[in-house]
Amino acid sequence: MTPRTERGRRAHTSGMSAEAAACTALVADGWTIHARRLRTDAGEVDVVAEKAGLLAIIEVKTRPRLADAAAALPARQQARLLAAAEIILSEHPDWGSRGVRFDLLIVDAAGRVRRIADAFRPDA
Template sequence: MAEPGDTARRMLRGRRANAAGREAEAAAAAALAREGWVVLARRARTPAGELDLVAEREGLLAFVEVKARPSLGEAAFALGARQRARLAAAAECWLAANPGHGAAGMRFDVVLVAADGTVRRIADAFRQGE
């Protein structure tokens, strides 16, 4: 049986996690913009799931998953096979709804954000079907 304060604590943790996720996505979007990427979408919802960021530079389309963890090492191991498959399916949905992007190709990037604000992008982090 749940204790009376459990629901409130769970809700507070959820709000904090959401805020931390939004801050990490903003840091990732800013880092991409500094590198010349145009962010086309943030938190893009599709029938197959959500894409954190969709960005394009010189016709190359990147579907970007943002992972915020206490350290870059922990963030690097936070993307499992099921999530990669969901991201690939969401990317297909986004492409179907937004034709005309990715003339130079597409890829999946992961942006790692550590608690100290360090941001590192892993370009072409995985391929569809891996």
């Protein structure tokens, strides 16, 4: 296995573990998970969850420390999530009856989860 392949395998495993931790935290907080790793023509969304009619399009990131979250969601990724959300809402019009927000969940090396609700908003 090449070093690049090994890094990719580790990143995939780490990402799957982080998504599982994120979903566990969301469910414990009363969210319903509609989808994990939902693929759209605009790209993949890590988690789609809903609570009391509020739909959350969620990006999950692993970082060594929770404090490293500030630069975790660049503009290009935000644009991809916006485009994916439009597709998701067109395919599932019954989701998000009270609105949609974009959250970022950071999972640190110890498995702690930090949610940044409304991590960004689309330009009006």
